[in-house]
Amino acid sequence: xxxxxxxxxxxxxxxxxxxxxxxxxxxxxxxxxxxxxxxxxxxxxxxxxxxxxxxxxxxxxxxxxxxxxxxxxxxxxxxxxxxxxxxxxxxxxxxxxxxxxxxxxxxxxxxxxxxxxxxxxxxxxxxxxxxxxxxxxxxxxxxxxxxxxxxxxxxxxxxxxxxxxxxxxxxxxxxxxxxxxxxxxxxxxxxxxxxxxxxxxxxxxxxxxxxxxxxxxxxxxxxxxxxxxxxxxxxxxxxxxxxxx
Amino acid sequence: xxxxxxxxxxxxxxxxxxxxxxxxxxxxxxxxxxxxxxxxxxxxxxxxxxxxxxxxxxxxxxxxxxxxxxxxxxxxxxxxxxxxxxxxxxxxxxxxxxxxxxxxxxxxxxxxxxxxxxxxxxxxxxxxxxxxxxxxxxxxxxxxxxxxxxxxxxxxxxxxxxxxxxxxxxxxxxxxxxxxxxxxxxxxxxxxxxxxxxxxxxxxxxxxxxxxxxxxxxxxxxxxxxxxxxxxxxxxxxxxxxxxxxxxxxxxxxxxxxxxxxxxxxxxxxxxxxxxxxxxxxxxxxxxxxxxxxxxxxxxxxxxxxxxxxxxxxxx
Numbered sequence: 385x386x387x388x389x390x391x392x393x394x395x396x397x398x399x400x401x402x403x404x405x406x407x408x409x410x411x412x413x414x415x416x417x418x419x420x421x422x423x424x425x426x427x428x429x430x431x432x433x434x435x436x437x438x439x440x441x442x443x444x445x446x447x448x449x450x451x452x453x454x455x456x457x458x459x460x461x462x463x464x465x466x467x468x469x470x471x472x473x474x475x476x477x478x479x480x481x482x483x484x485x486x487x488x489x490x491x492x493x494x495x496x497x498x499x500x501x502x503x504x505x506x507x508x509x510x511x512x513x514x515x516x517x518x519x520x521x522x523x524x525x526x527x528x529x530x531x532x533x534x535x536x537x538x539x540x541x542x543x544x545x546x547x548x549x550x551x552x553x554x555x556x557x558x559x560x561x562x563x564x565x566x567x568x569x570x571x572x573x574x575x576x577x578x579x580x581x582x583x584x585x586x587x588x589x590x591x592x593x594x595x596x597x598x599x600x601x602x603x604x605x606x607x608x609x610x611x612x613x614x615x616x617x618x619x620x621x622x623x624x625x626x627x628x629x
Numbered sequence: 630x631x632x633x634x635x636x637x638x639x640x641x642x643x644x645x646x647x648x649x650x651x652x653x654x655x656x657x658x659x660x661x662x663x664x665x666x667x668x669x670x671x672x673x674x675x676x677x678x679x680x681x682x683x684x685x686x687x688x689x690x691x692x693x694x695x696x697x698x699x700x701x702x703x704x705x706x707x708x709x710x711x712x713x714x715x716x717x718x719x720x721x722x723x724x725x726x727x728x729x730x731x732x733x734x735x736x737x738x739x740x741x742x743x744x745x746x747x748x749x750x751x752x753x754x755x756x757x758x759x760x761x762x763x764x765x766x767x768x769x770x771x772x773x774x775x776x777x778x779x780x781x782x783x784x785x786x787x788x789x790x791x792x793x794x795x796x797x798x799x800x801x802x803x804x805x806x807x808x809x810x811x812x813x814x815x816x817x818x819x820x821x822x823x824x825x826x827x828x829x830x831x832x833x834x835x836x837x838x839x840x841x842x843x844x845x846x847x848x849x850x851x852x853x854x855x856x857x858x859x860x861x862x863x864x865x866x867x868x869x870x871x872x873x874x875x876x877x878x879x880x881x882x883x884x885x886x887x888x889x890x891x892x893x894x895x896x897x898x899x900x901x902x903x904x905x906x907x908x909x910x911x912x913x914x915x916x917x918x919x920x921x922x923x924x925x926x927x928x929x930x931x932x933x934x935x936x937x938x939x940x941x942x943x944x945x
Binding site: 436457459461465466468475477481484489491497536540 | 809820823
């Protein structure tokens, strides 16, 4: 079943086409990687799906419902949660409160406060932050703040999770830990779209990869197909030079 | 060792509050007329400051609109005071301010930072001059008479509104909506994507805070007996609640309450004792408060309290 489907999605910033006529789809339970050089339009596409931005044209469907033009809070309650490229935790709130907020407002049937605290503790346990539940979010390391963002997104009980570069700026150990977390989230049956520059992670975790370049989708396929694609290699490494020889 | 101490503080604080409430409830019986009037002013400023803090404290949207909402209440009193009973007038005054806040909120709450501050202040000036123009050109008056009800009645009405606003502020702060308001202040974008309907929450809270300001205005008008646009929409009433809230500290509910009480008393004290130097002294105190009390009186007391309790631990 297609959980997410976009057709002809287009967004301009002034005269610049940040996302241009992109068709995409995500199957239920799939992990899809979204890659491309800086400025390719990956985060813009996330912003369009989560309704931080509204597209100039095109439609986005979630579980068959046209969600184009919905408000971000509504998209979240419908079951699409996200994290941010630049960490956006609530810095002065305790870690636990960050997650509780997501439970209170992200889920659509109202959750009682005792149930919310219990559920928040379980989620923090799941992502491995329960030891720091009372610390202010600003005091966490970058890796842990990114984990907290994932926890806050999971708090909404999403069906589709959008992860925007959760491994950027992490050291190799932290990257390994983040990969392990994604594997465990996936085992829960959640559908994931992830933007990532850490290729090792993308190759290992994703069922399918979409490549954006200058706002257009230039390739799509399994990790194996993508590494062997002429087009993708050109985009990343440039054209083979014929000068010199 | 800690347990009995915890129990005793838990009992002492509500006990003191009940005692204070009783003292305030019966003060017109034993206090001087001057004290009752001064207390009414203090109550009014607490109402303005606490209701300002309900919205602006957690969200960080600094509103300079209190004078506009207060003035709407004042004019409700002037227009309906001779027609309707006073409780109805106060209620309508509050609702009128809420409606104004809904409209203004829908228009301006997408503005952030300094733009929001300027717009809300512009609203006060706009209403002041609009009502002035209206009164001169359409109705042919400049001022209006408001029916008086006596100092004691005004005192009790203001005390009632004060208690309601503190209760409302407490309930909001400790509810899930209080948490959501804080999340808006900390990162509005993340709040929206975490499921908070930021626009609706901001506008409703803004309107609720305006309700109490309008109610305070409707009550206060009956004490002044004569009002005109410059009295009703006095811009000073926009600045003072902000200063009082900063002075007291917005982190805790008692911050704005104590801030407004001390500030109002201090102002009264300085005006009567040093009528010529009052503004100068007041200004110096404000400068020092902002330089050395960044978290307000609440911050200072919390620091002192920590130092004291640490000292005790060191002894044992």
